[in-house]
Amino acid sequence: MSQSKFIVRKVAVLGAGVMGAQIAAHLVNAKVPTVLFDLPAKEGDKNGIVLKAVDALKKQKPSPLSNKEAVLHITPANYEDHLHLLKDCDLVIEAIAERADWKADLYRKVAPHLGEHTIFATNTSGLSINMLADACPESVRPRFCGVHFFNPPRYMHLVEIIPCVTSEAGMLDNLERFLVTTLGKGVIRAKDTPNFVANRIGVFSMLATIANAEKFGIRFDVVDDLTGPRLGRPKSATFRTADVVGLDTFAHVVKTMDDTLPADPWHPLFKSPEWLQKLIADGALGAKAKRGIYKKDGKMMLVFDPAAGEYVAGGQKGDDAVKEILKISNPAEKFKKLRESSHPQAQFLWACFRDVFHYIGFHLADIANCARDVDFAIRWGFGWSVGPFETWQGAGWQQIAAWVAEDIAAGKSLGNAPLPAWVLEGDRAGVHFDAGSFDAASGKLVGRSQLDVYARQLAPAKVLGETNAPLGxxxxxxxxxxxxxxxxxxxxxxxxxxxxxxxxxxxxxxxxxxxxxxxxxxxxxxxxxxxxxxxxxxxxxxxxxxxxxxxxxxxxxxxxxxxxxxxxxxxxxxxxxxxxxxxxxxxxxxxxxxxxxxxxxxxxxxxxxxxxxxxxxxxxxxxxxxxxxxxxxxxxxxxxxxxxxxxxxxxxxxxxxxxxxxxxxxxxxxxxxxxxxxxxxxxxxxxxxxxxxxxxxxxxxxxxxxxxxxxxxxxxxxxxxxxxxxxxxxxxxxxxxxxxxxxxxxxxxxxxxxxxxxxxxxxxxxxxxxKHPKTQARIANMLTTGKPLRN
The missing domain is CATH 3.90.226.10 (2-enoyl-CoA Hydratase; Chain A, domain 1)
Known part of the structure; x- marks a missing residue:
C-alpha cells in the first residue's frame, strides 16, 4: 500500500518574538493558516503579546508580508487558553528564546496536546537538537527535529533541517517537501553540531575579518567597502551586517561558539572583542537602536573607532590599487596578486580568505554532509554569490592549499591546526564534480538528493565544478x-x-x-x-x-x-x-x-x-x-x-x-x-x-x-x-x-x-x-548613473 500524502492544513508557531512572528508571516504568505502563540499578557487582552507582534509585522520594511490580507490568517493564541488548538496542526514550530531550559519547560507543556502525527520542530540557530529531543516525551521524539530559518524568513532562501538520532526518515522527507515547494526554501540537512553549517562558518568568517582588521589596522568602514559587493557579498559587508543582525544577537551566537566548542582549535577567537562588549553595554545594539558600529549624525555617517574609543567621520574607502586587484576576473591571478602585495589592505583580504579556507578544510568532516552543503548554506544564508569551497576550487585547489599550509607553518594564520590529509592529496582538483561533492567523513562523493520534490527543479542551483551546459x-x-x-x-x-x-x-x-x-x-x-x-x-x-x-x-x-x-x-x-x-x-x-x-x-x-x-x-x-x-x-x-x-x-x-x-x-x-x-x-x-x-x-x-x-x-x-x-x-x-x-x-x-x-x-x-529636453536629461542620467533624476 502506498504511503498517504503529507498535507499541511495548519501550522502553529510557538513564540511571537521577531523570528516566530516572521515565520508565521511567511507561512500565511504561502496560504498556510497559522496559530501564533506566546505567554498570556499580564494585563488587558490575554493575547496582547501576539497582537502587538502581528501589528509590528504590518509596519516592518522590507515587509515580511507579501500582501495586506495575509496577516488576517494568523490566529493569536496564548499557552493558557489555547493549547487545544495544537491537535489540529500538522506542523508545530517552536521559536522561543535560545534558552534550553525554557524550551524544555515549553515542550513538557505542549507535548500532551500535539496530534499523533504532528511534526514538532525547533527553530534554533545553534543549540543541540539531540539535547532538546531529550526534553520531549518518547512518543514525540520520532517526529522531532531542528528547522533553522534565516532572518528575514520571507527573503532568505536557506533553511537547515537538523535531524536528531530519533528523527524518522519519512518525517524529515515530508518536512523538506513542504519547506521546498510550499515555502520556497533551499534546504540543507545539517549535522547536530553547534551553530550547524551556515552560522558556524558565516560567523567564523566575520570573526576572522574582525581579527584580521585589527591585525592589519584596517578601519571598519574600509573593511566594509572591501568585503561587500567587491567580493560578491551583500552591501552590508561585515560590520554593517553585524549592525543589521543586532550586536547583542551577534555576541550571543559568538558566546554559543565559546561555550560549546572548547575543543575547536580556533576557540581563542570565539570571543566578542572588548569594544563590542562596550557598545552593547552602552545600548548601541545596531540598526534596531539606531546606533551600533555605525550611527548617523544628521546627514553624516559616523563609524566607531576602537582605537580612539569613539565615533569618527565615516565613509572612507579601500585603496584604489587594492580595488584594481579585486577587479581581476581570473581568480588564480587575483589571489596571487593579493598574497604577493605588500599593501596592508591586500594582505588583510588574503588573510580573511586564507583563514576561512583553513577553517572549512579542517572542519568539513565534522560539520557538513558534503562540501556542496557548505557552499549552498553560505550562499543562501549569508548572501555570498560564490561559496567558500567554490572560491577555493575556482582559484586553483592545489596552489591555494599550498599557500594556506605555508602560512600555517609560518604562524601567520589565526589557527595553527594542520590541514587534513585529504586537502593536500596530490591529484585533488577540488571538491565539486559532476558525480557529486566531496564528503570528508566518508572520503566519497555525495550526489544530489533524490527526493521527488527536486524533480520539479529543471534548472537547480549549481556549484562551480559541475558542468554548466545550457539547459535542453x-x-x-x-x-x-x-x-x-x-x-x-x-x-x-x-x-x-x-x-x-x-x-x-x-x-x-x-x-x-x-x-x-x-x-x-x-x-x-x-x-x-x-x-x-x-x-x-x-x-x-x-x-x-x-x-x-x-x-x-x-x-x-x-x-x-x-x-x-x-x-x-x-x-x-x-x-x-x-x-x-x-x-x-x-x-x-x-x-x-x-x-x-x-x-x-x-x-x-x-x-x-x-x-x-x-x-x-x-x-x-x-x-x-x-x-x-x-x-x-x-x-x-x-x-x-x-x-x-x-x-x-x-x-x-x-x-x-x-x-x-x-x-x-x-x-x-x-x-x-x-x-x-x-x-x-x-x-x-x-x-x-x-x-x-x-x-x-x-x-x-x-x-x-x-x-x-x-x-x-x-x-x-x-x-x-x-x-x-x-x-x-x-x-x-x-x-x-x-x-x-x-x-x-x-x-x-x-x-x-x-x-x-x-x-x-x-x-x-x-x-x-x-523630444523633450527634460526627458533627455532623465534618460542620460539613468544611463550614466543608474539612478532616476527628478527634474
Missing part, C-alpha cells in the same frame, strides 16, 4: 535570445542581453521563436536563466537614432515593440511568462500580454517609464485602459484612476501577490514560492492551456474610454499635486499625456475604441516625450 537542446539562437526544448512540446525562450533588456535582437529573436512555436510546438514559455525577468526596453540601443534626430527610426522601433506585445497576445500557441526579480517597463508590458503568468513570489513588477521621463509605449497604457473598461460598472473613470496612478507614480508591486492586487497580474496567474520550480510550473501551465484546445482571444471590436472629460478630471487633480509641490512641472506634463492616452484621446466619454487606436496615441506621446 537549442532550437534557435541569435544575439538576443536562445530558444530551446527539453524534449516535450514546449519551446522555451531566454533573453541573452544584459539584465534581459529588450532591444532589436530580443524582438527579432522572440518573433523567430514564435514562428517556430506556431509551426512545431504546442506552447511558448518566456523564462530567464537567472533574475531579473527584464529591466525593460534597451534605451541604449535607441541612442544612435536619438543622437541623429532620426525620429522615423525611433517611431519604427516603438511600433515593432508594440507589434511584439500584440503578437504575444494573439499568437496561435499559448504564451506563458515565468517571472522573478525585476519585471520593469517593457518587460512588464510583455507580461501583461501573455496568456498566463507564472510568477515567483519575489517578482517586483512595475511600469516605471516615468522615472526616465517617458510613458509605457509597448502597450502598457493600452492594456490598463482595457482592463479598467472590463472592470467598470458603468463608471469607467473611477475604474481607470487606480490604473492611471499606478503608471503615473511608477508604482512597483513588492511581491507577486501584491501585483495581483494592483492589476499587473490576473487572479488566474500563478504564484510560485520556489524560483527553481518556475520553469516546471510554467511549462505545466502552458501545456494545460494547449491541451484544453487553446485559441487566441478574439480581438476587441471596441471598448469604452473615459474620453477628454475623463482626462480633464484627472488633470484637475494633477494641478493640486503640482501646486502642493508633490510633483514637478515635467512630472505634470508626463502625467497629463498618460491621462490623454489612457482616456482615449480627444473623444467623447463612452466612445468605443480598439487597441490600435490606443497604441497610436501611446506611440505619439512617447515620441513627444522623447
Amino acid at each position: 537542446e537549442t532550437v534557435f539562437e541569435n544575439a538576443g535570445v536562445r530558444a530551446f526544448t527539453t524534449g516535450d512540446d514546449v519551446l522555451v525562450v531566454s533573453f541573452k542581453s544584459k539584465a534581459h533588456a529588450i532591444g532589436p535582437d530580443v524582438i527579432d529573436g522572440l518573433n523567430a521563436a514564435l514562428d517556430i512555436a506556431e509551426d512545431r510546438f504546442k506552447a511558448l514559455v518566456i523564462w530567464q536563466t537567472e533574475e531579473p525577468f527584464s529591466v525593460g526596453a534597451d534605451l541604449a540601443s535607441m541612442m544612435p537614432a536619438f543622437m541623429m534626430g532620426d525620429w522615423d527610426a525611433i517611431e519604427n522601433a516603438v511600433t515593432r515593440f508594440q507589434a511584439m506585445s500584440m503578437r504575444l497576445r494573439y499568437s496561435q500557441v499559448p504564451v506563458v511568462a515565468a517571472t522573478q526579480g525585476y519585471v520593469f517597463g517593457g518587460g512588464c508590458e510583455f507580461v501583461l500580454h501573455a496568456d498566463r503568468v507564472v510568477s515567483h513570489l519575489e517578482s517586483y513588477i512595475g511600469l516605471v517609464e516615468v522615472g526616465v521621463g517617458l510613458l509605457p509605449g509597448g502597450g502598457g497604457c493600452k492594456e490598463f485602459a482595457m482592463r479598467a473598461a472590463a472592470e467598470a460598472r458603468g463608471d469607467i473613470l473611477s475604474a481607470l484612476k487606480e490604473y492611471f496612478m499606478t503608471i503615473a507614480m511608477a508604482k512597483v508591486a513588492t511581491s507577486a501577490a501584491e501585483a495581483q492586487e494592483m492589476g499587473f497580474l490576473k487572479k488566474a496567474d500563478v504564484v510560485v514560492f520556489n524560483a527553481f520550480e518556475l520553469l516546471f510550473v510554467a511549462k505545466s501551465e502552458a501545456l494545460a492551456l494547449a491541451n484544453a484546445g487553446y485559441r487566441p482571444p478574439l480581438k476587441s471590436k471596441g471598448f469604452p474610454v473615459a474620453g477628454r472629460a475623463g482626462a480633464a478630471s484627472i488633470k484637475g487633480q494633477l494641478v493640486n499635486m503640482l501646486e502642493g509641490r508633490f510633483i514637478s512641472e515635467h512630472d505634470y506634463f508626463i502625467s497629463g499625456l498618460i491621462a490623454d492616452v489612457m482616456c482615449g484621446g480627444d473623444v467623447e466619454q463612452g466612445t468605443l475604441v480598439d487597441e490600435q487606436w490606443l497604441l497610436g496615441l501611446e506611440r505619439k506621446a512617447f515620441i513627444t516625450l522623447l
Whole structure:
C-alpha cells in the first residue's frame, strides 16, 4: 500500500518574538493558516503579546508580508487558553528564546496536546537538537527535529533541517517537501553540531575579518567597502551586517561558539572583542537602536573607532590599487596578486580568505554532509554569490592549499591546526564534480538528493565544478535570445542581453521563436536563466537614432515593440511568462500580454517609464485602459484612476501577490514560492492551456474610454499635486499625456475604441516625450548613473 500524502492544513508557531512572528508571516504568505502563540499578557487582552507582534509585522520594511490580507490568517493564541488548538496542526514550530531550559519547560507543556502525527520542530540557530529531543516525551521524539530559518524568513532562501538520532526518515522527507515547494526554501540537512553549517562558518568568517582588521589596522568602514559587493557579498559587508543582525544577537551566537566548542582549535577567537562588549553595554545594539558600529549624525555617517574609543567621520574607502586587484576576473591571478602585495589592505583580504579556507578544510568532516552543503548554506544564508569551497576550487585547489599550509607553518594564520590529509592529496582538483561533492567523513562523493520534490527543479542551483551546459537542446539562437526544448512540446525562450533588456535582437529573436512555436510546438514559455525577468526596453540601443534626430527610426522601433506585445497576445500557441526579480517597463508590458503568468513570489513588477521621463509605449497604457473598461460598472473613470496612478507614480508591486492586487497580474496567474520550480510550473501551465484546445482571444471590436472629460478630471487633480509641490512641472506634463492616452484621446466619454487606436496615441506621446529636453536629461542620467533624476 502506498504511503498517504503529507498535507499541511495548519501550522502553529510557538513564540511571537521577531523570528516566530516572521515565520508565521511567511507561512500565511504561502496560504498556510497559522496559530501564533506566546505567554498570556499580564494585563488587558490575554493575547496582547501576539497582537502587538502581528501589528509590528504590518509596519516592518522590507515587509515580511507579501500582501495586506495575509496577516488576517494568523490566529493569536496564548499557552493558557489555547493549547487545544495544537491537535489540529500538522506542523508545530517552536521559536522561543535560545534558552534550553525554557524550551524544555515549553515542550513538557505542549507535548500532551500535539496530534499523533504532528511534526514538532525547533527553530534554533545553534543549540543541540539531540539535547532538546531529550526534553520531549518518547512518543514525540520520532517526529522531532531542528528547522533553522534565516532572518528575514520571507527573503532568505536557506533553511537547515537538523535531524536528531530519533528523527524518522519519512518525517524529515515530508518536512523538506513542504519547506521546498510550499515555502520556497533551499534546504540543507545539517549535522547536530553547534551553530550547524551556515552560522558556524558565516560567523567564523566575520570573526576572522574582525581579527584580521585589527591585525592589519584596517578601519571598519574600509573593511566594509572591501568585503561587500567587491567580493560578491551583500552591501552590508561585515560590520554593517553585524549592525543589521543586532550586536547583542551577534555576541550571543559568538558566546554559543565559546561555550560549546572548547575543543575547536580556533576557540581563542570565539570571543566578542572588548569594544563590542562596550557598545552593547552602552545600548548601541545596531540598526534596531539606531546606533551600533555605525550611527548617523544628521546627514553624516559616523563609524566607531576602537582605537580612539569613539565615533569618527565615516565613509572612507579601500585603496584604489587594492580595488584594481579585486577587479581581476581570473581568480588564480587575483589571489596571487593579493598574497604577493605588500599593501596592508591586500594582505588583510588574503588573510580573511586564507583563514576561512583553513577553517572549512579542517572542519568539513565534522560539520557538513558534503562540501556542496557548505557552499549552498553560505550562499543562501549569508548572501555570498560564490561559496567558500567554490572560491577555493575556482582559484586553483592545489596552489591555494599550498599557500594556506605555508602560512600555517609560518604562524601567520589565526589557527595553527594542520590541514587534513585529504586537502593536500596530490591529484585533488577540488571538491565539486559532476558525480557529486566531496564528503570528508566518508572520503566519497555525495550526489544530489533524490527526493521527488527536486524533480520539479529543471534548472537547480549549481556549484562551480559541475558542468554548466545550457539547459535542453537549442532550437534557435541569435544575439538576443536562445530558444530551446527539453524534449516535450514546449519551446522555451531566454533573453541573452544584459539584465534581459529588450532591444532589436530580443524582438527579432522572440518573433523567430514564435514562428517556430506556431509551426512545431504546442506552447511558448518566456523564462530567464537567472533574475531579473527584464529591466525593460534597451534605451541604449535607441541612442544612435536619438543622437541623429532620426525620429522615423525611433517611431519604427516603438511600433515593432508594440507589434511584439500584440503578437504575444494573439499568437496561435499559448504564451506563458515565468517571472522573478525585476519585471520593469517593457518587460512588464510583455507580461501583461501573455496568456498566463507564472510568477515567483519575489517578482517586483512595475511600469516605471516615468522615472526616465517617458510613458509605457509597448502597450502598457493600452492594456490598463482595457482592463479598467472590463472592470467598470458603468463608471469607467473611477475604474481607470487606480490604473492611471499606478503608471503615473511608477508604482512597483513588492511581491507577486501584491501585483495581483494592483492589476499587473490576473487572479488566474500563478504564484510560485520556489524560483527553481518556475520553469516546471510554467511549462505545466502552458501545456494545460494547449491541451484544453487553446485559441487566441478574439480581438476587441471596441471598448469604452473615459474620453477628454475623463482626462480633464484627472488633470484637475494633477494641478493640486503640482501646486502642493508633490510633483514637478515635467512630472505634470508626463502625467497629463498618460491621462490623454489612457482616456482615449480627444473623444467623447463612452466612445468605443480598439487597441490600435490606443497604441497610436501611446506611440505619439512617447515620441513627444522623447523630444523633450527634460526627458533627455532623465534618460542620460539613468544611463550614466543608474539612478532616476527628478527634474
